[in-house]
Amino acid sequence: xxxxxxxxxxxxxxxxxxxxxxxxxxxxxxxxxxxxxxxxxxxxxxxxxxxxxxxxxxxxxxxxxxxxxxxxxxxxxxxxxxxxxxxxxxxxxxxxxxxxxxxxxxxxxxxxxxxxxxxxxxxxxxxxxxxxxxxxxxxxxxxxxxxxxxxxxxxxxxxxxxxxxxxxxxxxxxxxxxxxxxxxxxxxxxxxxxxxxxxxxxxxxxxxxxxxxxxxxxxxxxxxxxxxxxxxxxxxxxxxxxxxxxxxxxxxxxxxxxxxxxxxxxxxxxxxxxxxxxxxxxxxxxxxxxxxxxxxxxxxxxxxxxxxxxxxxxxxxxxxxxxxxxxxxxxxxxxxxxxxxxxxxxxxxxxxxxxxxxxxxxxxxxxxxxxxxxx
Amino acid sequence: xxxxxxxxxxxxxxxxxxxxxxxxxxxxxxxxxxxxxxxxxxxxxxxxxxxxxxxxxxxxxxxxxxxxxxxxxxxxxxxxxxxxxxxxxxxxxxxxxxxxxxxxxxxxxxxxxxxxxxxxxxxxxxxxxxxxxxxxxxxxxxxxxxxxxxxxxxxxxxxxxxxxxxxxxxxxxxxxxxxxxxxxxxxxxxxxxxxxxxxxxxxxxxxxxxxxxxxxxxxxxxxxxxxxxxxxxxxxxxxxxxxxxxxxxxxxxxxxxxxxxxxxxxxxxxxxxxxxxxxxxxxxxxxxxxxxxxxxxxxxxxxxxxxxxxxxxxxxxxxxxxxxxxxxxxxxxxxxxxxxxxxxxxxxxxxxxxxxxxxxxxxxxxxxxxxxxxx
Numbered sequence: 129x130x131x132x133x134x135x136x137x138x139x140x141x142x143x144x145x146x147x148x149x150x151x152x153x154x155x156x157x158x159x160x161x162x163x164x165x166x167x168x169x170x171x172x173x174x175x176x177x178x179x180x181x182x183x184x185x186x187x188x189x190x191x192x193x194x195x196x197x198x199x200x201x202x203x204x205x206x207x208x209x210x211x212x213x214x215x216x217x218x219x220x221x222x223x224x225x226x227x228x229x230x231x232x233x234x235x236x237x238x239x240x241x242x243x244x245x246x247x248x249x250x251x252x253x254x255x256x257x258x259x260x261x262x263x264x265x266x267x268x269x270x271x272x273x274x275x276x277x278x279x280x281x282x283x284x285x286x287x288x289x290x291x292x293x294x295x296x297x298x299x300x301x302x303x304x305x306x307x308x309x310x311x312x313x314x315x316x317x318x319x320x321x322x323x324x325x326x327x328x329x330x331x332x333x334x335x336x337x338x339x340x341x342x343x344x345x346x347x348x349x350x351x352x353x354x355x356x357x358x359x360x361x362x363x364x365x366x367x368x369x370x371x372x373x374x375x376x377x378x379x380x381x382x383x384x385x386x387x388x389x390x391x392x393x394x395x396x397x398x399x400x401x402x403x404x405x406x407x408x409x410x411x412x413x414x415x416x417x418x419x420x421x422x423x424x425x426x427x428x429x430x431x432x433x434x435x436x437x438x439x440x441x442x443x444x445x446x447x448x449x450x451x452x453x454x455x456x457x458x459x460x461x462x463x464x465x466x467x468x469x470x471x472x473x474x475x476x477x478x479x480x481x482x483x484x485x486x487x488x489x490x491x492x493x494x495x496x497x498x499x500x501x502x503x
Numbered sequence: 504x505x506x507x508x509x510x511x512x513x514x515x516x517x518x519x520x521x522x523x524x525x526x527x528x529x530x531x532x533x534x535x536x537x538x539x540x541x542x543x544x545x546x547x548x549x550x551x552x553x554x555x556x557x558x559x560x561x562x563x564x565x566x567x568x569x570x571x572x573x574x575x576x577x578x579x580x581x582x583x584x585x586x587x588x589x590x591x592x593x594x595x596x597x598x599x600x601x602x603x604x605x606x607x608x609x610x611x612x613x614x615x616x617x618x619x620x621x622x623x624x625x626x627x628x629x630x631x632x633x634x635x636x637x638x639x640x641x642x643x644x645x646x647x648x649x650x651x652x653x654x655x656x657x658x659x660x661x662x663x664x665x666x667x668x669x670x671x672x673x674x675x676x677x678x679x680x681x682x683x684x685x686x687x688x689x690x691x692x693x694x695x696x697x698x699x700x701x702x703x704x705x706x707x708x709x710x711x712x713x714x715x716x717x718x719x720x721x722x723x724x725x726x727x728x729x730x731x732x733x734x735x736x737x738x739x740x741x742x743x744x745x746x747x748x749x750x751x752x753x754x755x756x757x758x759x760x761x762x763x764x765x766x767x768x769x770x771x772x773x774x775x776x777x778x779x780x781x782x783x784x785x786x787x788x789x790x791x792x793x794x795x796x797x798x799x800x801x802x803x804x805x806x807x808x809x810x811x812x813x814x815x816x817x818x819x820x821x822x823x824x825x826x827x828x829x830x831x832x833x834x835x836x837x838x839x840x841x842x843x844x845x846x847x848x849x850x851x852x853x854x855x856x857x858x859x860x861x862x863x864x865x866x867x868x869x870x871x872x873x874x875x876x877x878x
């Protein structure tokens with residue numbers, strides 16, 4: 129039984145999963161067996177969680193119980209709120225604050241089901257609470273009445289959101305709820321595989337998500353559209369970037385070799401949101417024109433590479449249309465992905481084992497100790 | 504390029520490392536090229552850190568600078584102390600409290616070198632602070648004068664430790680400072696591979712270490728010696744366990760197929776400590792007799808398996824002799840292993856890439872969305 133050397137694990141299958149099927153060559157994404165575009169725009173986030181965790185959509189009674197159990201776990205312990213206040217006073221970055229807040233939660237004596245609901249509920253509350261504190265606003269205490277996504281918007285904005293805003297954010301969170309064994313999801317699985325707890329696993333996943341190599345940060349794509357300002361400037365702006373060998377943010381994907389299916393789902397959700405009167409429709413129209421020019425130029429500069437719009441491009445537009453600043457983008461991604469992290473942890477606990485790879489020793493052999501005064 | 508299916512990664516080499524060489528068949532452990540038994544009993548913990556992080560022992564001037572830079576990072580932010588107070592008032596488990604405390608630290612705007620020193624220094628302070636708070640004692644503020652291990656003992660006990668106590672604990676921390684790609688170390692590497700920060704990586708590693716499948720919890724071995732009480736009860740007690748197919752805690756190891764080299768290092772350190780007048784020498788003598796009986800019976804019940812004393816057995820005795828309660832055992836292990844976690848993170852940053860394995864999809868194909876009122 130000889131070992132395979134694979135430092136990035138690109139050639140290693142580290143789990144069997146029923147959670148998502150990422151078909152990069154075909155540009156297809158299935159979430160728990162449903163084509164992403166057939167479920168993300170229709171399900172509530174609670175339905176999506178139930179589907180990921182229990183492998184089926186809930187009936188009405190199950191959904192009601194599930195939603196209630198989630199809603200009553202929204203409130204944060206005082207110690208967590210105090211920690212967020214202190215972090216805000218020191219202007220800690222939102223992803224660090226999210227890691228601090230999640231890790232401060234108590235995991236003792238709770239079942240996996242209870243921990244799962246608590247972590248998902250409180251992730252949204254921590255993100256909203258910290259966002260307000262960082263902007264010198266008092267937190268809006270969680271309300272048990274509405275669904276998870278309404279509650280998140282209420283805690284962020286202090287008012288009841290429109291149905292269009294809820295639907296757009298719900299579609300986004302569903303779309304990014306799971307995506308194979310990315311680095312944060314894998315970090316969570318390595319941690320839970322020791323039979324640790326969900327707080328520890330999700331805290332580790334947040335720590336991985338904040339790394340710049342993780343991917344999924346949509347801010348730069350939006351910056352590019354803002355920089356371009358008007359449609360006539362798109363071609364010279366993008367040509368200059370490509371002439372200098374720079375990447376166009378929001379285009380191309382490590383896994384998808386054709387168009388990222390999530391781009392279409394979010395493109396459509398963004399179009400609806402702007403058409404409903406939210407946000408600045410001129411910006412949306414500009415972004416659509418920039419996208420067309422970018423795709424044409426990418427085909428010209430990188431023929432055969434088939435670089436297409438990825439999930440980040442329309443994520444940035446959608447969240448911007450909701451009025452979210454860029455600092456909220458990655459934390460909001462975490463509010464959706466935490467559903468998948470927990471689903472993977474549950475799967476790992478049910479079907480997995482300890483994850484402990486080997487290493488090749490490349491250091492020196494048999495050195496001899498020399499006491500300090502002889503060095 | 505076909506993928507290899509290896510869910511526990513037992514057959515996968517996930518990194519090259521110069522940090523430790525675990526030779527399970529030969530029962531040898533090299534730490535940065537030094538046989539563990541030739542360095543762990545002699546080096547200070549600061550020398551061990553310098554060796555792991557920079558691949559060489561420091562000269563006197565370097566050691567002085569390194570020690571000073573470590574010492575001046577011992578103090579915890581107020582927010583972390585408040586979080587520990589709140590956790591203690593809720594009787595949170597020490598490993599959860601350590602995860603909370605570490606994650607509450609700020610990683611913004613600091614270099615890897617500064618973060619590394621800060622995390623190692625503050626891990627000891629968090630462990631000592633929380634231990635005292637949990638036992639209704641006020642924390643002992645860190646002192647910048649002594650070495651790391653003296654400081655840890657002072658913060659735990661409120662008094663200057665004897666040289667024998669410092670040496671014994673230093674030998675223990677050095678011995679467990681690194682041990683290949685165990686699950687916590689690997690969790691840290693997966694997180695830092697996204698180019699996240701050391702706080703996030705070490706927090707994730709602590710989350711993995713607390714899992715019961717991680718191994719390294721020495722409490723049960725000590726419980727067994729206590730249960731046996733007197734040497735004449737060892738054989739009937741152990742025979743009953745073996746007759747019922749139970750494992751003997753403190754014996755056998757997943758990797759070492761002969762005697763765990765760390766058992767000898769810690770056995771010798773423990774012997775010296777008891778002989779110096781620390782602890783209860785009768786307990787030490789009992790433990791030595793229990794070990795002899797256990798090895799004889801394991802050979803009788805499991806012939807050919809060659810089950811030998813592992814690191815946990817003498818860890819338990821050594822820490823017990825120092826007066827540490829079982830609740831401090833795993834946190835103290837973390838105080839040593841954090842040196843290796845950080846060394847691996849540094850190595851991953853220098854030589855590694857994003858760690859992102861594949862998964863096999865085993866779920867359903869192409870399900871069809873059914874709205875709630877039709878379910």
